[in-house]
Amino acid sequence: MQVCQSVASIRKVVASYRLQGESVALVPTMGFLHEGHMELVRKAHEVGDRVVVWIFVNPTQFEKSDDLAAYPRDLDRDLAMLKAEGVDVVFTPEAYEIYPEGSETIVETTHMANMLHGLVRPGHFRGVTTVVAKFFNIIQPDFAMFGEKDYQQLQIVKRMVRDLIMPIEIVGVQTVRERDGLAMSSRNVRLGNEDRKAALILSQSLDHAEAMAPTRPTVTELQNQIASLVSKEPRAKLEGCDIVAAESLAKIDGPIDGPTAIMISVQVGPVLLIDQRVISP
Ligand code: PAF
Secondary structure, X not given: OEEEOOHHHHHHHHHHHHHOOOOEEEEEEOOOOOHHHHHHHHHHXXXXXXXXXXXXXXXXXXXXXXXXHHOOOOHHHHHHHHHHOOOOEEEOOOHHHHOOOOOOOOOOOOOHHHOOHHHHOOOHHHHHHHHXXXXXXXXXXXXXXXXXXXXXXXXXXXXXXXXXXXXXXEEEEOOOEOOOOOEOOHHHHHOOHHHHHHOOHHHHHHHHHHHHHXXXXXXXXXXXXXXXXXXXXXXXXXXXXXXXXXXXXXXXXXXXXXXXXXXXXXXXXXXXXXXXXXXXX
């Protein structure tokens, strides 16, 4: 497995793949990898001849510099995991090359970035699309893999690629779950025994919402059902429940009538957990 630190070196490696007529699948990450990332890598192997992973803790998507400084990092462990998954090359650039002195160009989905999760983290999705566009320019992959767990991010990146007519296929990858249904997350290790059991309320309430779908419930009915289920679990508190059109993330009035995304965030003990499901009537 090769490791490239400069833009020039990763471009050279990718150009050599192209010369051999090989396609490239890209896995974007900020490092500190877990099973969810490994699933993205496995899917990348399925769609592309070569798999490129980037590890870059992107400063522009953090609101506070403290959060950026506190972001966990373990490059040696990450590289060992990627090597074991047969990754071809890892790109780990320095921030000064990605954001050259005096950088002023941004990429933003003006509407989709400023709704839902974007309202609580202003500027976050602008930071994501800006860095993703830069890496797409550097690597020019055929495919790029994004987890469905960060559902709004996935839809925003798809919209950016469509709007900017980038010849890249964005592949959404299903959330990896523990056997009992809990979505995998690096945060799960912070759940004590009782909280770990209580955390099942996320997938259970989404199962329940999915079972209601054929009856074409309204958004309010779905929200009430989810809120009532979560309230029965004393260790859990529902923090957010957004139900929107699956592709545009637009608000829905009245009964659901097409693919609908449900995004929930639930505080379980000390940990804020998220989960998501797309349902159809
Ligand atoms: O999902 C992430 O880890 C990040 O938002 C991404 C896509 C790597 C951009 O920094």
